Amino acid sequence: MEKVKHLLIVDDDAEIRELLTGFLTQRGYRVSVAGSGSEMRRELSRWSVDLIILDIMLPGEDGLTLCRSIRESSTVPIIMLTAVTGDADRIVGLEVGADDYLEKPFNPRELLARMKAIFRRVSGGTNDSEEEPCSSVKNRQFKFAGWQLHEGKREVRSPEKFIVHLSSGEFALLVAFLERPQTVLTRDDLINATRGVEAIAFDRSIDIQISRLRKKLEVDSDKPNLIKTVRGQGYIFTEQVKQLSETVSGQDRQS
Amino acid sequence: MEKVKHLLIVDDDAEIRELLTGFLTQRGYRVSVAGSGSEMRRELSRWSVDLIILDIMLPGEDGLTLCRSIRESSTVPIIMLTAVTGDADRIVGLEVGADDYLEKPFNPRELLARMKAIFRRVSGGTNDSEEEPCSSVKNRQFKFAGWQLHEGKREVRSPEKFIVHLSSGEFALLVAFLERPQTVLTRDDLINATRGVEAIAFDRSIDIQISRLRKKLEVDSDKPNLIKTVRGQGYIFTEQVKQLSETVSGQDRQS
DNA sequence: CCTTAATGTATCAGTTTGTAACACTCAGCT
DNA sequence: AGCTGAGTGTTACAAACTGATACATTAAGG
Numbered sequence: 001m002e003k004v005k006h007l008l009i010v011d012d013d014a015e016i017r018e019l020l021t022g023f024l025t026q027r028g029y030r031v032s033v034a035g036s037g038s039e040m041r042r043e044l045s046r047w048s049v050d051l052i053i054l055d056i057m058l059p060g061e062d063g064l065t066l067c068r069s070i071r072e073s074s075t076v077p078i079i080m081l082t083a084v085t086g087d088a089d090r091i092v093g094l095e096v097g098a099d100d101y102l103e104k105p106f107n108p109r110e111l112l113a114r115m116k117a118i119f120r121r122v123s124g125g126t127n128d129s130e131e132e133p134c135s136s137v138k139n140r141q142f143k144f145a146g147w148q149l150h151e152g153k154r155e156v157r158s159p160e161k162f163i164v165h166l167s168s169g170e171f172a173l174l175v176a177f178l179e180r181p182q183t184v185l186t187r188d189d190l191i192n193a194t195r196g197v198e199a200i201a202f203d204r205s206i207d208i209q210i211s212r213l214r215k216k217l218e219v220d221s222d223k224p225n226l227i228k229t230v231r232g233q234g235y236i237f238t239e240q241v242k243q244l245s246e247t248v249s250g251q252d253r254q255s
Numbered sequence: 256m257e258k259v260k261h262l263l264i265v266d267d268d269a270e271i272r273e274l275l276t277g278f279l280t281q282r283g284y285r286v287s288v289a290g291s292g293s294e295m296r297r298e299l300s301r302w303s304v305d306l307i308i309l310d311i312m313l314p315g316e317d318g319l320t321l322c323r324s325i326r327e328s329s330t331v332p333i334i335m336l337t338a339v340t341g342d343a344d345r346i347v348g349l350e351v352g353a354d355d356y357l358e359k360p361f362n363p364r365e366l367l368a369r370m371k372a373i374f375r376r377v378s379g380g381t382n383d384s385e386e387e388p389c390s391s392v393k394n395r396q397f398k399f400a401g402w403q404l405h406e407g408k409r410e411v412r413s414p415e416k417f418i419v420h421l422s423s424g425e426f427a428l429l430v431a432f433l434e435r436p437q438t439v440l441t442r443d444d445l446i447n448a449t450r451g452v453e454a455i456a457f458d459r460s461i462d463i464q465i466s467r468l469r470k471k472l473e474v475d476s477d478k479p480n481l482i483k484t485v486r487g488q489g490y491i492f493t494e495q496v497k498q499l500s501e502t503v504s505g506q507d508r509q510s
Numbered sequence: 511c512c513t514t515a516a517t518g519t520a521t522c523a524g525t526t527t528g529t530a531a532c533a534c535t536c537a538g539c540t
Numbered sequence: 541a542g543c544t545g546a547g548t549g550t551t552a553c554a555a556a557c558t559g560a561t562a563c564a565t566t567a568a569g570g
Contacts, residue, residue, distance in 0.1 A: 214518095
C-alpha cells in the first residue's frame with residue numbers, strides 16, 4: 001500500500017473547508033486546512049504536502065498570487081477552485097502554474113477524480129503498459145479458461161469458438177486483467193491501464209464497464225467466476241492466463 | 256503520446272477568443288489568449304507556443320505588422336484571420352510570412368483542419384511512407400486473409416480472385432493500413448498517409464472512406480472484421496499481412 | 511436483525527462513429 | 541461550351557458506446 005497522501009485545503013469559507021475535510025478524510029487522505037495566505041505558508045513550512053487545493057478568491061493575497069509564489073519554490077500539484085466563470089479564469093489559473101482547476105460549486109467526487117488524475121500523472125513515469133509509439137507491433141495472444149484473445153486482431157473467442165464482440169472499452173479492460181491475472185487491481189489501476197494517465201473519471205465508471213464485461217464473458221453474471229470483486233479493494237481476474245507473445249513485426253517480409 | 260500543443264489566440268474580440276478557447280481546449284490543446292499586440296508579446300515572452308492564430312484587424316498594431324515582427328525572430332506557425340475579403344489580404348498575409356489564412360467568419364472545424372495540416376507539414380520531415388519522386392517504381396504486393404493487392408498494378412483481388420475495383424482514395428487508404436497492420440492509426444495518420452502533408456481535410460472524411468472501403472472488403476460491413484474501430488483513437492487493420500517487395504525497377508530487364 | 515458502506519446495474523444523456531443522400535469537382539466526351 | 545459519370549467531401553441523421561444518476565442489492569460489523 002502506498003503512503004497516505006497529505007492534502008492542504010486553502011479556502012476562506014469554513015463550511016467548504018469542513019465539507020472537504022470530511023469527505024477527503026473519509027477517503028483516506030490526511031488533510032490540513034488554511035483560511036488565508038499566511039495560514040497557508042505556516043502549514044507549508046510545517047510539513048510537506050502532496051497536493052494543494054487552492055481557492056482563487058481569498059481575502060488578502062488571492063489564489064493566483066499565492067499559486068505563483070508557491071511555484072517559485074515548489075512543484076507540488078495545485079488544484080485551483082475558481083468562481084463560476086468563462087474560460088478566462090481557467091486559462092489564468094493554468095498559466096500561473098496550477099495543475100488543474102475546478103469551478104465552484106463543484107461535486108466533491110469530481111475533485112477526487114481530478115486529484116487522482118494528477119497523482120497518476122505525477123507518479124506516472126513509473127507505469128509500464130502504456131501505449132508506446134514504438135514500431136514493433138504488439139501482437140499478443142492470451143488464453144484463459146478456453147477463451148482466446150488476440151490483441152492485434154482485437155478479437156475475442158469464447159470456448160465454443162464464437163466471436164464475442166467487445167467494445168473498445170471492454171476490450172481494454174479485459175487486456176488490463178489479462179496482463180495481471182490473479183492480482184487484485186484497484187479501480188485506479190484499471191483507469192490507469194485503460195484510459196491512460198490523462199483521463200479524469202469517477203471510479204464508479206469502472207464498475208459499470210466491469211458489469212458490462214461480465215455480462216459478455218460470464219456464464220452467470222450474477223455469480224461471476226472470471227472477474228471477482230474484492231470488497232474495499234477492487235477486482236481480480238481469477239483464471240490462469242497463458243500468454244503467447246509473437247515478436248513478429250506484424251508483416252512478413254519476403255523479397 | 257505527443258506533447259500537448261500550445262496555441263496563442265490573438266484577437267481583440269473577447270467573444271471570439273472565448274469561443275475558440277472553448278473549442279480548442281476541448282480538443283486537447285493548451286490555449287493562451289491575447290487581445291492586443293502588446294499582450295501578444297507578453298505571452299510570447301512568457302512561453303514558447305506551437306502556433307499563433309492572429310487576427311489581421313487589431314486596434315493599435317495590426318496583424319500584418321505583428322506577423323512581420325514575429326517572423327524576424329521566429330518561425331512559429333501562424334494562421335491569420337482576415338475579415339471577409341478578396342484575395343488581396345490573403346496574398347499580403349502570406350507575403351508577410353503567415354503559414355495559412357482563414358476568412359472570418361469561419362468554421363472552427365476548418366481552423367482545426369488547417370492547424371492540423373500545418374502541424375503535419377512542420378513535423379512532416381519525420382514521416383516515411385510519403386510518395387517519393389524517386390525513380391525506382393515501388394512495386395509491392397500485399398497478401399492478407401486470402402486477398403491480394405498489387406501496388407504497381409493498382410489491383411486488388413478478393414480471395415475468390417475477383418478483381419475488386421477501389422477508387423484511388425480507397426486504394427491509398429488500404430495501402431496505408433497494409434503498411435502498418437495491427438496498429439491503431441489515428442485519423443491524422445491516415446490523412447497524412449493518403450493525402451500527403453498538404454491536404455486540408457476534416458477528419459470525418461476519413462470515416463466516410465473507411466465506410467466505403469469496408470463495404471467493398473468486408474463480408475458483413477456491419478460487423479467489420481478487417482478494419483476495426485478503436486473508439487476515441489482511430490482504426491486498426493486486424494489481419495496479418497504478408498508483403499512481397501520486388502526491388503525490380505518496374506520495367507523488367509531482360510537482355 | 512439493523513445500520514452503514516460498497517457494489518451492481520437499469521436507465522438516461524452526451525459523445526463518437528456509421529452511412530445515406532446530396533453537392534461539387536474534374537476528366538473525358540460530344 | 542455543355543454533358544456525363546466517377547470520385548470525394550459535407551450535411552444530417554441513426555446507431556453504438558460511455559459514463560452519471562439513481563436506486564437495488566449485498567456484505568460487514570455491530
